[in-house]
Amino acid sequence: MSMSHESRRTFLKGVGVTALAAIGDGIGPAVVRGQGGSPIVIGCQADLTGTFASWYYWIEKAARAAVERVNREGGIQGRQVKYVVEDSESNPATGTRKMRRLIQREGADFVVGSVHSGVNLSSIPVAKELQTPYFCIAMAAEITAERGNRWTFRVGSHVRSQVQASYQFAVDRIAKKWTVVVTDFAWGWSHRDWFKKEIEAHGGKVLDAIAIPVGTKDFVPFLSRIPGDTEGIYWVMPGGDTLGYILQLHELGYRGKKLSPICAVEAIDVEKVADQLEGAWMIEYLPRREKYRDTAFQRDFRKAVGADPEGREIGNPSRVIAGSHYWAAWESVNLIKKGIEASKWKSRKDHPAFIEALEGIQVKEGPDFPQGDLVVRAEDHQGFHTHWMSQVTKGKVEVKFEVPVKQVMYPVPVDFRKQKA
Amino acid sequence: MRLILAEVSARPSRFLALTLLVLAGYAALIFAVTAANIGRLPNDVHVFAVREGLVDAFTLSMSLSDRYHLLAEQPLVEFGYRYPAGGAVVEGTMEGVYTLTLHVATNLTLMSALIAIYLMLFARILRARRLGRAAGGGLVGLGGGPVGVLSAGAASMACCGGSGASIVFSVLGVAAGVGRVLVEYDQLFGIIGLALIIVSVWATARVAAASSACAKG
Numbered sequence: 001m002s003m004s005h006e007s008r009r010t011f012l013k014g015v016g017v018t019a020l021a022a023i024g025d026g027i028g029p030a031v032v033r034g035q036g037g038s039p040i041v042i043g044c045q046a047d048l049t050g051t052f053a054s055w056y057y058w059i060e061k062a063a064r065a066a067v068e069r070v071n072r073e074g075g076i077q078g079r080q081v082k083y084v085v086e087d088s089e090s091n092p093a094t095g096t097r098k099m100r101r102l103i104q105r106e107g108a109d110f111v112v113g114s115v116h117s118g119v120n121l122s123s124i125p126v127a128k129e130l131q132t133p134y135f136c137i138a139m140a141a142e143i144t145a146e147r148g149n150r151w152t153f154r155v156g157s158h159v160r161s162q163v164q165a166s167y168q169f170a171v172d173r174i175a176k177k178w179t180v181v182v183t184d185f186a187w188g189w190s191h192r193d194w195f196k197k198e199i200e201a202h203g204g205k206v207l208d209a210i211a212i213p214v215g216t217k218d219f220v221p222f223l224s225r226i227p228g229d230t231e232g233i234y235w236v237m238p239g240g241d242t243l244g245y246i247l248q249l250h251e252l253g254y255r256g257k258k259l260s261p262i263c264a265v266e267a268i269d270v271e272k273v274a275d276q277l278e279g280a281w282m283i284e285y286l287p288r289r290e291k292y293r294d295t296a297f298q299r300d301f302r303k304a305v306g307a308d309p310e311g312r313e314i315g316n317p318s319r320v321i322a323g324s325h326y327w328a329a330w331e332s333v334n335l336i337k338k339g340i341e342a343s344k345w346k347s348r349k350d351h352p353a354f355i356e357a358l359e360g361i362q363v364k365e366g367p368d369f370p371q372g373d374l375v376v377r378a379e380d381h382q383g384f385h386t387h388w389m390s391q392v393t394k395g396k397v398e399v400k401f402e403v404p405v406k407q408v409m410y411p412v413p414v415d416f417r418k419q420k421a
Numbered sequence: 422m423r424l425i426l427a428e429v430s431a432r433p434s435r436f437l438a439l440t441l442l443v444l445a446g447y448a449a450l451i452f453a454v455t456a457a458n459i460g461r462l463p464n465d466v467h468v469f470a471v472r473e474g475l476v477d478a479f480t481l482s483m484s485l486s487d488r489y490h491l492l493a494e495q496p497l498v499e500f501g502y503r504y505p506a507g508g509a510v511v512e513g514t515m516e517g518v519y520t521l522t523l524h525v526a527t528n529l530t531l532m533s534a535l536i537a538i539y540l541m542l543f544a545r546i547l548r549a550r551r552l553g554r555a556a557g558g559g560l561v562g563l564g565g566g567p568v569g570v571l572s573a574g575a576a577s578m579a580c581c582g583g584s585g586a587s588i589v590f591s592v593l594g595v596a597a598g599v600g601r602v603l604v605e606y607d608q609l610f611g612i613i614g615l616a617l618i619i620v621s622v623w624a625t626a627r628v629a630a631a632s633s634a635c636a637k638g
Binding site for chain 2 (some may be wrong): 098105273318
C-alpha cells in the first residue's frame with residue numbers, strides 16, 4: 001500500500017522527532033545543557049561535621065536560604081538553581097575529594113567553599129584543574145594571594161583586611177605599646193606578623209609576641225611573660241582556647257586594653273564572660289547585633305537564616321551565630337548570580353567571561369548584599385567591605401564606629417589576571 | 422630474613438598478639454596525649470566515610486599524585502571534646518581533635534609489627550643465653566632496638582599528634598618549638614624511625630642466628 005503525500009510527510013516528521021529523541025542523550029542535552037530550562041548547579045563544600053560544624057551550621061543555612069530566595073524570585077536568567085551539598089567533614093583531604101565530587105559527579109558549575117583554611121587551600125588547585133569558580137569562605141590570607149588562582153574568589157574579610165581595619169585606631173586611640181598573644185599556628189602567626197608590621201610602621205611598638213601552643217590549658221607561664229609596660233594586648237585564639245585564656249588573663253589581674261578580631265570570640269557567648277571581656281575591643285565584619293545594622297535587608301536576611309536581633313538562633317538562644325562569617329555564603333551565591341547576569345553566562349564554556357565580569361565588580365548594599373557595599377578587587381579577587389570597631393560593654397558587643405571600605409584595602413599582593421581563565 | 426620468617430611462622434599467634442599489644446600501646450599514648458591536650462576526656466567520636474573515600478580515590482578523575490595523596494590522607498576516625506549547649510563556649514564547638522589517617526594507621530601497624538618481630542628475636546636470643554662472637558652485633562641489636570623504638574615513637578607522635586607533643590614538651594619544660602619541628606619534619610622522623618627499627622631487627626636477627634648456632638654447638 002503506498003503512502004499519500006500527507007501521510008509520508010507525517011511519517012517522516014515522526015521519524016525525525018524519534019531520531020532526535022533517540023540521540024537526545026548524546027547530542028541533544030549537550031546542545032540544550034547550559035541553556036534554556038536546565039538548572040544552574042551551585043555546589044556547597046560544607047563543613048557539616050567535625051571541628052567547624054558549629055560555624056558552618058550557619059554558613060550552610062545562609063547559602064541554602066540564598067538559593068531558595070533566588071529560585072523563588074524566578075531563578076537566574078530564567079533558570080532555576082540546583083543546590084547540592086557535600087560534607088567536607090572539616091578535613092582537608094575529604095574536602096578536596098568532595099570538591100571533585102561536586103564538580104565531577106554532581107555537575108556543579110560553581111562552588112561555595114568551606115570555612116576551613118586547610119580545605120580551601122587544598123581545593124584551590126582543584127578549582128583550577130576542573131575550571132570551576134570557587135568562592136572561599138575561610139580567612140587564610142594566602143587564599144587571595146600566593147596560594148590562590150584566577151578561579152578563586154573571596155567575598156569576606158581575612159587577616160590582612162582585619163589588621164588594615166584596626167591598626168590605625170589601635171595605635172592612635174587604644175595603646176602605643178603592645179604585646180601580641182596568639183595561638184601557635186598559621187592563623188596566629190599571620191595576625192602576629194601583619195599587626196606588628198603595621199603598628200610599628202605607624203608609631204606604635206610591639207614589646208613582645210607570645211605564641212601559645214594549641215590546646216594549652218595553663219596559660220599562666222605564657223601570660224606571665226607579658227611585659228610590665230604593656231598598654232594593650234592584641235590577641236588571636238580559636239574556639240575553646242579563648243575561654244581559658246581570657247579567664248586566666250583576668251585572674252592574673254590584667255585590666256589593661258585588649259583588641260582582637262571577632263573570630264577570636266566567634267565561638268564564645270560573650271555574655272557569659274562579661275566581666276572578663278569588659279572593655280575589650282573587637283573588629284567585626286558584620287555586627288553580631290542587628291541594631292547596629294538595622295536595615296530592611298539585614299532583617300530579611302536574619303529572618304531567612306533564623307537568627308534573632310541579638311545574634312542567637314530563633315527558638316534556641318543557646319546557639320550563637322557565626323555572625324562575621326555566615327553572610328559571606330549568602331553574598332557568594334548572589335555574587336554568582338550577578339556574574340552570570342553580567343556575563344550572560346549560559347554554560348561552563350562561558351566561565352572566562354564570568355570571571356572577567358566579577359573582576360573589579362562593585363555592588364551596592366541591598367537584599368543580595370545585606371552586609372553592605374562590596375568591591376571585588378580585579379587583581380586578587382578579594383572582596384572589600386565595611387568593618388566595625390566594637391567594644392564589649394556589660395556582656396554586649398556594642399559597635400562604636402564603622403571602618404569604611406577604602407580604609408580596609410591593602411596593597412595588591414598578586415594579579416590573577418595574568419593567568420589564563 | 423629466613424630466621425625472621427621462621428620465627429613468625431613458628432609463633433604466628435604470638436606475633437599477632439605482640440603486634441596488637443604494641444598497637445594498643447600507641448593508641449593509648451595518642452589518647453592520653455589528646456586528653457592532656459584537651460584537659461579532659463574526649464566525649465565525641467566521628468567515624469569517617471572511609472569506603473566512600475576509597476571508592477572516590479579510585480573512581481574520580483585526578484592525577485596519580487593527587488590519588489596517592491587522597492589515599493594517604495584519608496581520615497579514618499577522629500575524637501575530641503565537643504562543648505555542650507548552655508556554657509560559655511558555643512554549643513557544638515570542638516576542641517583538641519585528633520584525626521587518624523590511613524597513612525598514619527598503616528605506619529603505626531607497620532611499626533608495631535616490626536617491634537613485635539624485634540621482641541620475638543630478642544626473646545630468642547635470651548632463650549639461647551649466649552652472645553659469643555656476635556657480641557658486637559648484639560650491642561647493635563640490643564642497643565639499637567630501644568633507640569629504634571623511641572625514634573619510631575617520636576615519629577609516630579609527630580605525625581599523629583604534633584600539637585599534643587607540643588603540650589607534652591611544654592609541660593616538661595622543653596620549648597614548644599620542638600613539637601612544631603616534629604610536625605614539620607614528621608615524614609623525615611618517620612623514615613628515620615623506620616630505618617632504625619629495620620636495622621635493629623636485622624641486627625637482632627643476626628645475633629639470634631649466631632646465638633642459636635652457639636646453642637646447638
